[in-house]
Amino acid sequence: MNALSRYAVRGMAIAAAAVLWTGAASAQISGAGATFPYPLYAKWAEAYRAKTGIALNYQSIGSGGGIKQITSKTVDFGASDMPLKPDELAKAGLVQFPTVMGGVVPVVNIAGVKPGELKLTGKVLADIYLGKIKTWNDPAIASLNPGLKLPSQAIAVIHRSDGSGTTFIFADYLAKVSPEWGDKVGVNTSLQWPVGFGGKGNEGVAALTSRAGGAIGYVEYAYAKQNKMTHVLLANRAGDFVAPDSTSFQSAAANADWEKAPGYYLLLTDQPGKGSWPITGATFILMHANAEKPEIVKQVLQFFDWSYRHGDKLAEGLDYVPMPDKVVGLIEHTWKQIKDANGQPVWTGPVM
Numbered sequence: 001m002n003a004l005s006r007y008a009v010r011g012m013a014i015a016a017a018a019v020l021w022t023g024a025a026s027a028q029i030s031g032a033g034a035t036f037p038y039p040l041y042a043k044w045a046e047a048y049r050a051k052t053g054i055a056l057n058y059q060s061i062g063s064g065g066g067i068k069q070i071t072s073k074t075v076d077f078g079a080s081d082m083p084l085k086p087d088e089l090a091k092a093g094l095v096q097f098p099t100v101m102g103g104v105v106p107v108v109n110i111a112g113v114k115p116g117e118l119k120l121t122g123k124v125l126a127d128i129y130l131g132k133i134k135t136w137n138d139p140a141i142a143s144l145n146p147g148l149k150l151p152s153q154a155i156a157v158i159h160r161s162d163g164s165g166t167t168f169i170f171a172d173y174l175a176k177v178s179p180e181w182g183d184k185v186g187v188n189t190s191l192q193w194p195v196g197f198g199g200k201g202n203e204g205v206a207a208l209t210s211r212a213g214g215a216i217g218y219v220e221y222a223y224a225k226q227n228k229m230t231h232v233l234l235a236n237r238a239g240d241f242v243a244p245d246s247t248s249f250q251s252a253a254a255n256a257d258w259e260k261a262p263g264y265y266l267l268l269t270d271q272p273g274k275g276s277w278p279i280t281g282a283t284f285i286l287m288h289a290n291a292e293k294p295e296i297v298k299q300v301l302q303f304f305d306w307s308y309r310h311g312d313k314l315a316e317g318l319d320y321v322p323m324p325d326k327v328v329g330l331i332e333h334t335w336k337q338i339k340d341a342n343g344q345p346v347w348t349g350p351v352m
Contacts, residue, residue, distance in 0.1 A: 032059040033066015033079030038221040062165015079285040083167020086263040101321040107229040122177030131195035158217035161198025169281035173269040248277035294340040
């Protein structure tokens, strides 16, 4: 087993262990899915339990796993960074709503290169992941970074091995800036990667990228920030090189018109604006429209209601962008679509 394979196995083990237990004996609600919002859901769950005594068991297994688990009714809610289209929601009998917005960030491990020093364009990033650009001193990269000493080192391409909404957001962006990516690879939560090594979850990709010299990967921004990873500057649609942070995420999110998005199906990649981070996306919750366990469903909705109303500072502290109050009101109106066996809405309004 080579070094990268060992790191992949270790990354999978880390991801498998990334289960949020705020008290196994007292867990009242359960969810599974996206790794993108996991750092925030952990903070929200900790604060909510301290306030209410109700605990959350959230399994950070990737968006694909979250969709499967809520479809098979093994959890109280699923979480996905890939929104389902309105016809998919209707077919599965699901209701969908966004919780927060944030950024997916390319990160590198190049000796001597500090965070924010390396500049990339979307096309160059796509060509790296297509396997067309193979070394860090390739002219396509060097021309964007005059004065930056880049090695002749081979690029170790790291990607997600699991079904991932983070991958969906990343691939959606690459398809918008590279027709070749759209034609050859496409957009989905799981891809046939042209090159590279896979790690499970943001944790696995972060672990692989941090340990493999010459690596490039992509992770949710909180992971990059918490693990002090080396992020790149990325050219946006306006042609400006921007850094990933709450300001650039907010700039991209400012164009989000949730009121006109059927089923909240809205993608925020490659948004206009000089300060916009180009790989911005929202993360979503999936629940069944027909509540077989209405009291549990009500507890889930109360958790997210509390999080919308009291969790903005926790979100901002991790550089997520909270949903605007107007959108929260729209979302909570949507919750009335979730009904019990008698056809009555489970959600009757905030309780705290």
